[in-house]
Amino acid sequence: MTETWIILGATSSMARAFARAVAERGATVLLAGRDMDELKGAAVDLEARGAARALALRFDARDPATFGPIIDRAAEEEGMINAAVFVGSMPAQADVDGDPGLIDGTVVDSFAGPARFLHMLAPVIEARAGGTVVGVGSVAGDRGRYSNYVYGSAKAGFHTYLAGLRNRLTRSGGHVVTVKPGFVDTAMTWGIEGMFLVADPADVARDILKAVEKKRNVIYTPFFWRWIMTIIRLVPEPIFKKLSF
Numbered sequence: 001m002t003e004t005w006i007i008l009g010a011t012s013s014m015a016r017a018f019a020r021a022v023a024e025r026g027a028t029v030l031l032a033g034r035d036m037d038e039l040k041g042a043a044v045d046l047e048a049r050g051a052a053r054a055l056a057l058r059f060d061a062r063d064p065a066t067f068g069p070i071i072d073r074a075a076e077e078e079g080m081i082n083a084a085v086f087v088g089s090m091p092a093q094a095d096v097d098g099d100p101g102l103i104d105g106t107v108v109d110s111f112a113g114p115a116r117f118l119h120m121l122a123p124v125i126e127a128r129a130g131g132t133v134v135g136v137g138s139v140a141g142d143r144g145r146y147s148n149y150v151y152g153s154a155k156a157g158f159h160t161y162l163a164g165l166r167n168r169l170t171r172s173g174g175h176v177v178t179v180k181p182g183f184v185d186t187a188m189t190w191g192i193e194g195m196f197l198v199a200d201p202a203d204v205a206r207d208i209l210k211a212v213e214k215k216r217n218v219i220y221t222p223f224f225w226r227w228i229m230t231i232i233r234l235v236p237e238p239i240f241k242k243l244s245f
Contacts, residue, residue: 002079017205023051032059061113
């Protein structure tokens with residue numbers, strides 16, 4: 001069966017690795033992001049790797065006018081329409097504390113923009129009685145932490161949205177996978193102090209693809225983050241609020 005993957009935030013390292021994985025399976029890949037020159041170069045690479053087609057399309061989470069054309073282009077393809085969301089922004093918490101206006105952009109990039117796009121896409125998936133949405137959140141969304149609670153709260157909202165969308169799409173044969181990565185070697189995490197057990201984007205992409213194939217609902221990647229976050233969630237609030245991580 002032919003399939004098309006819309007990849008939002010396609011210039012990120014995780015998105016690139018995932019795009020390569022689906023291209024090697026012969027999928028049509030719609031690379032969506034803001035840097036068109038970089039996306040066009042990536043599209044050429046994906047077709048060389050086996051993609052049926054690879055196209056560069058403009059997407060900006062803060063500009064809803066860019067959403068419809070991507071969905072319309074995807075609808076031109078036959079078979080299942082899938083989407084993988086790798087969009088988000090994570091300003092330093094200290095910067096947000098100094099300029100609360102940064103909260104608006106963080107929430108739009110990491111939650112509201114992607115959610116609006118997926119809500120527009122949902123009827124297409126329902127009409128075709130199948131398709132998969134991959135929503136990349138973060139372990140930061142599992143509990144509000146001193147060091148990044150604005151970003152974490154945006155991702156927590158996205159997690160909740162994905163759970164509801166999963167409930168909706170399953171009724172028509174669709175599926176939603178919520179992905180909660182730990183520390184991954186990306187531009188977003190570059191230079192952040194205190195990171196440990198940093199994952200390679202290619203390993204994360206493989207985990208995501210396995211989750212898609214097995215129709216998993218929620219995954220942590222690498223897998224051990226499930227246990228780390230279980231411990232963090234169980235720390236009593238009187239103790240947790242004294243921690244600075």
